Amino acid sequence: MFVKCTPCCLCPPTEARTGNAPPDASTAGSLETASYLGTYTPPAMMVSRSPAALRVGCLQLSVSLLLVCTVSLGAARTPAPPACGKPQQLNRIVGGQDSTDAEWPWVVSIQKNGTHHCAGSLLTSRWVVTAAHCFKGSLNKPSQFSVLLGAWQLGNPGPRAQKVGIAWAHAHPVYSWKEGAPADIALVRLEHPVQFSERVLPICLPDASVHLPADTACWIAGWGSIHEGVPLPQPQTLQKLKVPIIDSEVCSRLYWRGAGQGAITEDMLCAGYLEGERDACLGDSGGPLMCQVDGSWLLAGVISWGEGCAERNRPGVYTSLTAHRPWVQRVVHGVQLRGASGARGRGPWGLGS
Numbered sequence: 001m002f003v004k005c006t007p008c009c010l011c012p013p014t015e016a017r018t019g020n021a022p023p024d025a026s027t028a029g030s031l032e033t034a035s036y037l038g039t040y041t042p043p044a045m046m047v048s049r050s051p052a053a054l055r056v057g058c059l060q061l062s063v064s065l066l067l068v069c070t071v072s073l074g075a076a077r078t079p080a081p082p083a084c085g086k087p088q089q090l091n092r093i094v095g096g097q098d099s100t101d102a103e104w105p106w107v108v109s110i111q112k113n114g115t116h117h118c119a120g121s122l123l124t125s126r127w128v129v130t131a132a133h134c135f136k137g138s139l140n141k142p143s144q145f146s147v148l149l150g151a152w153q154l155g156n157p158g159p160r161a162q163k164v165g166i167a168w169a170h171a172h173p174v175y176s177w178k179e180g181a182p183a184d185i186a187l188v189r190l191e192h193p194v195q196f197s198e199r200v201l202p203i204c205l206p207d208a209s210v211h212l213p214a215d216t217a218c219w220i221a222g223w224g225s226i227h228e229g230v231p232l233p234q235p236q237t238l239q240k241l242k243v244p245i246i247d248s249e250v251c252s253r254l255y256w257r258g259a260g261q262g263a264i265t266e267d268m269l270c271a272g273y274l275e276g277e278r279d280a281c282l283g284d285s286g287g288p289l290m291c292q293v294d295g296s297w298l299l300a301g302v303i304s305w306g307e308g309c310a311e312r313n314r315p316g317v318y319t320s321l322t323a324h325r326p327w328v329q330r331v332v333h334g335v336q337l338r339g340a341s342g343a344r345g346r347g348p349w350g351l352g353s
Contacts, residue, residue: 081196081202081334081336082196082201082202083296083336084106084201084202084203084204084296084297084336084338085106085202085203085204085292085296085297085298085336085338086201086295086296086297087102087103087104087105087198087201087297098237098238098239098240099152099221099237099238099239099240100152101152101199102152102198102199103238103240104221104238104240104288104290105122105150105197105198105199105200105201106121106122106201106202106203106288106297106299107119107120107121107122107221107222107238107287107288108120108121108122108128108147108148108149109147109148109151109154109223110128110130110134110145110146110147110188110286111145111146111147111148112138112144112145113144114146116154116223116236116283117134117145117283118130118131118134118283118285118286118287119221119222119223119224119283119284119285119286119287119288119303120147120188120286120287121203121287121288121299121302122149122194122200122201122202122203123187123202123203123205123328123332123335124202124332124333124334124335125190125193125194125196125202126189126190126192126193126194127187127188127189127190127331127332127335128147128187128188128190129185129186129187129188129299129302129321129328130185130186130188130285130286130287130302131184131185131186131285131286131302131303131304131319132171132172132175132177132183132184132185132186133177133179133184133285133304133305134186134285134286135169135171135186136177139169139171142165142166142167142168142169143165145165145166145169145188146163146164146165146166147163147164147165147166147188147190148161148162148163149161149162149163149164149194149199149200150162150197150199150200152199152237152238153235153236153237153238154223154235154236155234155235155236156235160197160199161199162194162195162200164190164191164192164194165190165191166188166189166190166191167189167190167191168188168189169186169187169188169189170186170187170188170189170331171185171186172184172185172186172324172327179305180263180304180305180317182265182267182268182319183267183319183324184302184304184305184319185302185319185324185327185328186286187328187331187332202335202336203288203290203297203298203299204296204297204298204299204336204337204338205298205299205321205325205328205329205335205336205337205338206291206293206298206299206300206321206322206325206337206338206339207325207337207338207339208339209339209340210293210298210300210322210339210340212245212269212291212300213245214244214245214246214247214250215244215245216244216245216291217242217243217244217291218242218243218244218245218271218289218290218291218292218300219240219241219242219243219289219290219291220240220241220243220271220280220284220287220288220289220290220303220316221238221239221240221241221287221288221290222238222239222280222283222284222287222303223236223238223239223283223284224239224280224281224282224283224284224285224287225281225282225283225284225309226239226281227281227309227310228281228282228308228309228310231283232283241278241279241280243271243272243273243278243289243316244271244272244273245269245270245271245291245300246269246270246271246272246274246315248264248269248270250270251264251269251270251315251317252264254270254274254313254314254315255307255314255317263317264317266323267319267320267323267324268304268317268318268319268320269289269300269301269317269318269320270315270316270317270318271289271301271315271316271318272315272316273315274312274313274315275312276310276311276312276313276314277310278310279306279309279310279311279315279316280303280306280309280316281309281310282309284303285303285304286302286303287302287303288301288302288303289301289302289303289318293338293339293340294338294339294340296338298321298338299321300318300320300321300322301318301319301320301321302318302319302321303316303318304317304318304319305317325337
């Protein structure tokens with residue numbers, strides 16, 4: 001930034017401050033979930049799918065040979081952010097297919113000790129959303145983790161990929177760290193902002209107008225196993241799979257365990273195929289369930305759990321972003337919302353709360 005003052009001015013030094021302290025769980029939002037989570041008993045054999053600037057102006061006034069200089073502070077000016085959910089394309093999920101380069105520019109690889117561990121979705125230049133269970137036993141060890149962005153193939157990320165350390169991970173305050181538990185969602189604060197490009201862009205969150213009825217066609221993407229126990233082979237190309245939304249009542253019946261043993265809570269949604277054969281698997285945890293609404297891709301859910309991989313009558317279960325959007329907005333400043341009637345909630349972006 002270049003600041004020019006007239007000779008009369010003594011322009012005081014300024015210091016921009018950004019908050020880097022982790023959000024207080026007591027104020028970050030305990031979710032209005034106590035009412036809807038209810039009594040929960042985890043089902044058996046569940047598989048978690050994881051292995052401001054200052055504007056200074058000087059005004060010179062001549063009053064009886066006295067020069068007066070004033071300094072005014074203005075609002076911070078930040079570059080307009082690119083629209084969320086809009087790939088700017090260049091031109092294994094079980095049963096999936098190779099994606100194309102820059103097709104899903106918000107999908108990131110969360111790596112633990114240098115190895116792919118979970119997937120996630122970029123919300124702003126400083127924040128990623130993923131599954132809370134990806135940090136089980138390691139929540140207070142951020143140095144073990146890093147985030148790889150803009151990599152289509154993990155085995156050949158290319159010079160335009162970006163690797164950023166994690167400052168901290170903030171799991172939802174009501175998550176119980178049990179497999180298949182509700183509120184399986186975490187927000188990851190990056191050590192520094194990423195640079196946006198055609199390969200690195202944010203995804204939108206659904207606003208209150210978004211409703212996804214059964215059979216809505218959505219997509220999942222990740223670098224997880226292509227079959228149970230079979231890792232994605234080199235060069236580990238990002239896999240994608242089209243999955244329909246499954247009616248919540250149907251899914252609840254499929255995972256019903258008897259009186260008081262319902263596994264599907266109100267903050268979960270299901271997607272996939274009742275016949276099996278195509279599904280998310282180990283290593284896909286935390287990745288996105290993406291649905292396109294009015295030309296923008298929205299993050300409908302986070303890959304959470306399931307019984308096995310691609311088994312009959314055991315579809316994938318996802319943490320609903322509709323249910324947890326208020327909490328995400330309290331923690332992450334500048335996340336972009338979209339809905340059936342267009343843009344909502346767009347504001348300054350890339351600034352942590």
